[in-house]
Amino acid sequence: xxxxxxxxxAALLLPALLLAGCxxxxxxxxxxxxxxxxxxxxxxxxxxxxxxxxxxxxxTRDGIGETRAVLVLHDGVVAAERxxxxxxxxxxxLGWSMSxxxxxxxxxxxxxxxxxxxxxxxxxxxxxRPGDPRGEITLRHLLQMRSGLRHKENSEPIYESGExxxxxxxxxxxMAAWAxxxxxxxxxxxxxxxxxxxxxxLADIAARVLATGAKPxxxxxxxxxxxxxxxxxxxxAPSFTPExxxxxxxxxxxxxxxxxxxxxxxxxxxxxxxxxNGAQLVPRAWIEFMTTPSPRSADYGAMTWLNRPSxxxxxxxxxxxxxxxxxxxxxxLGQYVIVSPSQGLTIxxxxxxxxxxxxxxIDSLAKIAALYPSR
Numbered sequence: 001x002x003x004x005x006x007x008x009x010a011a012l013l014l015p016a017l018l019l020a021g022c023x024x025x026x027x028x029x030x031x032x033x034x035x036x037x038x039x040x041x042x043x044x045x046x047x048x049x050x051x052x053x054x055x056x057x058x059x060t061r062d063g064i065g066e067t068r069a070v071l072v073l074h075d076g077v078v079a080a081e082r083x084x085x086x087x088x089x090x091x092x093x094l095g096w097s098m099s100x101x102x103x104x105x106x107x108x109x110x111x112x113x114x115x116x117x118x119x120x121x122x123x124x125x126x127x128x129r130p131g132d133p134r135g136e137i138t139l140r141h142l143l144q145m146r147s148g149l150r151h152k153e154n155s156e157p158i159y160e161s162g163e164x165x166x167x168x169x170x171x172x173x174x175m176a177a178w179a180x181x182x183x184x185x186x187x188x189x190x191x192x193x194x195x196x197x198x199x200x201x202l203a204d205i206a207a208r209v210l211a212t213g214a215k216p217x218x219x220x221x222x223x224x225x226x227x228x229x230x231x232x233x234x235x236x237a238p239s240f241t242p243e244x245x246x247x248x249x250x251x252x253x254x255x256x257x258x259x260x261x262x263x264x265x266x267x268x269x270x271x272x273x274x275x276x277n278g279a280q281l282v283p284r285a286w287i288e289f290m291t292t293p294s295p296r297s298a299d300y301g302a303m304t305w306l307n308r309p310s311x312x313x314x315x316x317x318x319x320x321x322x323x324x325x326x327x328x329x330x331x332x333l334g335q336y337v338i339v340s341p342s343q344g345l346t347i348x349x350x351x352x353x354x355x356x357x358x359x360x361x362i363d364s365l366a367k368i369a370a371l372y373p374s375r
Contacts, residue, residue, distance in 0.1 A: 032056060035082070044072070044079035046371040054368045055080050058349060064360045065334055065353030069093060069260040072368060073346040076268055081260075084351070092239055092257040093350040096331030100199045101290070102231070102240070102266065103252035104143060104303030106206055106223075108274075108286035109230045111139075115209045118143075118289075122205045124180055137188045139205070142198055143302035144294035148186040151179070151195035163196035167254070171197075174247040176204030192297035199253025199303070200245075207249055216248030223250050234276055235269055237262035254332070260348050267329070267337040267346040270304075291327045305330045307340075315359070318366035323374050334361050342374040 032049065036056040044051050051072070058067040059082065068087045072080040083089070095102070110116045118140045121127065127134040134149070141147045151162040158164055162182075165171055171178025179197035186193070203223070211222035224242070227250075232240040239262045243255035250256075258266070269276050270291075273284040290302040299310040299319070307317040307326035316330050317338070326340040334353030339346050347368055353361045 029053070039070075039082035040080045041078060045074040045077075046079075050371055051080055051368070054364070054371060055082055057364045057367065058361075059084065061360065061364055063357050064364060065351060065357050067349060067351040069348065069350040071260045071264045071346075071348040073264050073268060073348075074372065075344040083260075089259060089261055092241060092259055093263070093335070094331075095256050095258065095263065095329070096254050096333065096335050097196065097199075098263070098329035098331040098335050098337060099242075099252055099254050099256035100196075100303045101270075101329040101337075102242075102256050103199050103202050103206075103250070104290055105231060105274075105282055105286075106227060106252075107139070107143065107202055108282040108290070109226070110206060110209055112283050112286065116205070122201075123208050124201075124205070126180055133184055134188075140302075141188050142202055142205075143290075144192070144296070145194050145198060145300060146189050146192050146294065146296045147195070147198060147201075148184045148188040148191065148193075149179070149195070149197075150182040150185045151193060151197045153194050153196060163254070166197050166200065167251070173245065174249070175200045175245045175251065176247065176249045180204070190296070192294065192300065194300075196253035200249060200251060202303075203250040203252030206252075211248075216244075216246060219248030220244045220250075231281060232262075234279055234281055235262070235265050236276070237265045240266075260350055263329075263337050263350070264346055264348045267339045267348065270327075271339045271341050271344075271346055291325075301327065304328070315362065318362055318369070321366050321370060326369070334358060336365060338365060338369065340369060340372075340374075343369065343372040344375070345369060345372050 032052055037052045040048050040052045055070050058070055068084040070082050111118055116139055119138050121135055122139050137147050153162055155161040166175050166178050179201050207219040207223050210226050211219040239259040241257040242250045244250050270287055273287045274280055274282040290304045292301050293306060294300050299306050299308045305316045305328045307319050308324055309319045317328055323340060323342050325342050329337040334351055336349045
């Protein structure tokens with residue numbers, strides 16, 4: 001009977017030794033959908049598939065909410081553009097608190113024309129009465145969210161939160177009057193307190209400067225005409241649509257709509273320090289002011305969030321991953337226009353993301369930005 005041949009120990013161990021020496025092959029990535037790849041330009045400035053996967057993650061990642069639109073602009077050219085089902089380039093999206101940055105630019109245009117002064121008290125009669133401590137509030141304080149007014153944002157219970165009371169309850173018919181009637185809780189200039197009512201106060205200041213009389217229609221028309229002639233018109237962004245309250249005040253803290261492309265144009269204007277096609281909408285110095293850390297909050301400028309550490313209080317952007325010159329318009333439920341001058345980059349993300357999912361959203365946005373090197 002012939003002897004059975006058994007494999008040697010070396011033969012048994014050889015496959016394992018080869019794997020140990022060479023390393024296991026990397027797991028293959030799932031194929032991209034045609035829509036994911038088609039959403040990216042042929043030459044987006046980085047490897048096309050990497051960008052397609054990073055954008056796709058915003059639409060497919062679990063625990064990130066619902067992404068409705070993404071636009072990536074590199075050196076002013078569309079690198080990627082994608083929409084969720086039911087949305088398109090013609091859809092107007094509510095910016096929520098991104099509206100504050102738009103309001104900040106309107107105020108900058110008025111300062112440039114000499115109609116307002118940054119370090120003067122604003123023209124609010126109720127604050128100018130003898131002995132009223134609110135008379136110490138300056139325009140700079142308001143823009144940097146350090147007015148000292150009693151505005152409690154996102155407080156509990158939610159129906160008592162300042163922005164909810166102003167927008168939907170006792171302040172809704174005359175939002176500026178409600179916001180301006182609040183007492184001081186801090187000395188003006190001393191404490192950073194993020195506040196949606198502040199955006200409405202600034203819009204009211206614009207109306208007081210621009211309108212003849214206090215009639216709602218006159219206020220609304222004056223601000224709308226100024227906004228169109230000084231901002232949305234030169235920007236080539238006709239979809240910008242502000243809402244107004246019953247008193248004719250633009251709801252400048254939260255209620256401005258625009259398409260994803262027009263939000264992108266606004267971000268590009270900021271990236272170019274207020275310039276559009278060689279024309280200066282607001283002075284370069286004003287954009288530099290908006291993107292310089294305020295004295296009371298390292299991650300906030302003037303109506304604009306900065307990609308800088310907050311000291312552990314919050315994470316609106318991705319400061320640990322840089323670059324530090326990046327800044328953003330940030331709105332409720334995960335609206336973002338991220339601008340990174342050193343990367344020549346503007347990223348727009350619009351959708352619906354609850355607070356608990358915001359870190360995952362920020363992480364995915366950071367992955368897109370990380371593809372583009374700083375210069």
